[in-house]
Amino acid sequence: MKNKKIVIHNEPDFNKARDRRKADTVFTDATLKISSLLRDYAKGKRYFIRTYGCQANVRDSETMMGILEEIGFVHSDDYNEADVIIINTCAVRENAEDKVFGEVGSLKSLKAKRPGLIVAVGGCMVQQGVIVDTLKDKYAQVDLIFGTHNIEYLPDYLNEIITTRKRIIDVISKPGEVIENLPSVRIDRYKAFVNIIYGCDKFCTYCIVPYTRGRERSRKKEEVIKECQQLVADGYQEITLLGQNVNAYGKDLTDGTDFAELLEAVAKLGIPRLRFTTSHPWDFSSKMIEVIGKYSNIMKAIHLPFQSGNANILRRMGRRYTPDSYRALVDEMKAKIPGVSFTTDIIVGFPNETYEEFCDTKKMVEYVEFDNAFTFIYSPRPGTPASKLEDNVSEEEKHRRFDELVDTVEKCATLKAEQMVGKIYPILVDSVSKRNDEVMSGYTENNKLVNFPGTVDLIGKIVNVRILESKVYSLRGELVSE
Ligand code: 5AD
Numbered sequence: 001m002k003n004k005k006i007v008i009h010n011e012p013d014f015n016k017a018r019d020r021r022k023a024d025t026v027f028t029d030a031t032l033k034i035s036s037l038l039r040d041y042a043k044g045k046r047y048f049i050r051t052y053g054c055q056a057n058v059r060d061s062e063t064m065m066g067i068l069e070e071i072g073f074v075h076s077d078d079y080n081e082a083d084v085i086i087i088n089t090c091a092v093r094e095n096a097e098d099k100v101f102g103e104v105g106s107l108k109s110l111k112a113k114r115p116g117l118i119v120a121v122g123g124c125m126v127q128q129g130v131i132v133d134t135l136k137d138k139y140a141q142v143d144l145i146f147g148t149h150n151i152e153y154l155p156d157y158l159n160e161i162i163t164t165r166k167r168i169i170d171v172i173s174k175p176g177e178v179i180e181n182l183p184s185v186r187i188d189r190y191k192a193f194v195n196i197i198y199g200c201d202k203f204c205t206y207c208i209v210p211y212t213r214g215r216e217r218s219r220k221k222e223e224v225i226k227e228c229q230q231l232v233a234d235g236y237q238e239i240t241l242l243g244q245n246v247n248a249y250g251k252d253l254t255d256g257t258d259f260a261e262l263l264e265a266v267a268k269l270g271i272p273r274l275r276f277t278t279s280h281p282w283d284f285s286s287k288m289i290e291v292i293g294k295y296s297n298i299m300k301a302i303h304l305p306f307q308s309g310n311a312n313i314l315r316r317m318g319r320r321y322t323p324d325s326y327r328a329l330v331d332e333m334k335a336k337i338p339g340v341s342f343t344t345d346i347i348v349g350f351p352n353e354t355y356e357e358f359c360d361t362k363k364m365v366e367y368v369e370f371d372n373a374f375t376f377i378y379s380p381r382p383g384t385p386a387s388k389l390e391d392n393v394s395e396e397e398k399h400r401r402f403d404e405l406v407d408t409v410e411k412c413a414t415l416k417a418e419q420m421v422g423k424i425y426p427i428l429v430d431s432v433s434k435r436n437d438e439v440m441s442g443y444t445e446n447n448k449l450v451n452f453p454g455t456v457d458l459i460g461k462i463v464n465v466r467i468l469e470s471k472v473y474s475l476r477g478e479l480v481s482e
């Protein structure tokens, strides 16, 4: 592959990304600049997007899809036939990054076969200078590197690439912007993600997100309501309000709105199912608990990452709560929200974690009786405070603890699922089962996958299903007539 010239508009800078000096959020309305040249170019051409990571990335990909379709590109599920490929990346752990390098590497031969192909890499991973340097120097097949804060400029980048044939890098750090009115394509017909707050100011010592997604900035309440109203009108059955910390919503706004008020206002719009993620235990208020308990359409399934069950480790993680205060919060919710259930995120093998400290984490799983937990082995993220710590725990020991924790979580999850057998639950029907087209799949309020005999006309409806059997990753049930 011939080495193309590189145009660098902006490169990532962790010092700028770390900056949290007070500055007002800039609210802007997107104005896409799509040239007629680009529109002509897109005619009959296809795009493919691969998304790694969390729901924020899924929602960003939906925006990228909206922009590409506005230009005139058509979606394709097969990157072998795509003319534009975007890899939307995640930086939260090293193995997520390894997968991206593998995938981008494999695009080299495709690009050699089809030189006109445009390969773009966006998302959290490229908010890091070292990653940009590697892609720039070793992955000549990449035409465009763009960050989490400049998705709206996709048409400009594509225009520049097709006119100059140069490679482009544009990654902005230190963002304080909320951009409204970008087009988007929703991947799911009945379930929608709605951003309410971007970025994170918590700076947990292991986490890269505050650097890759900038400071906490809330969307205006009326914008969130407008988007949700439209979703209700369009027949959506479920909305998930999104943010790295949804409960920090409104802290940066001047009108005094907080998350509890926003949640209540959205619940009142009449969406059948309302969820929110992710919640930080530190600013989960009693007012929020009250609202969750008051509205039947707010799902009583709370994702509440605790990361570690040990006070010392939590302090070193900079998590701002203790195991006791976490337990107290869970107890308050159990007392005030009938039927509440919990899922969580846990990190094993934080630097210098002792076996006793790890055991406190297992104890927390048993105490709360989680429905499920996402478990991770600690992965040092360059530039974060924890990555500078020396670590006396071997990888082998971390894996051993990880397996032990997975065992504890599975026991808990199995027990919870078995308790559901014989009972009737409302299920939002999602799709036809992959294995049998006479079997439908859907989700309970607490996000358990249920398979039951049914017909395709049920997709997008909420139906009552009696649970007959609990399996490892799903439940089996039967429809209950009204
Ligand atoms: N190593 C391992 N897991 C991490 N997470 C965040 N940063 C790291 C890291 N450096 C996990 C946390 C978080 C979830 C999204 O990813 O558990 O809640």
Ligand code: SF4
Pocket: 200, 201, 202, 203, 204, 207, 208, 209, 210, 244, 245, 280
């Ligand atoms: Fe990362 Fe902590 Fe912010 Fe979650 S709260 S995104 S773990 S810094």
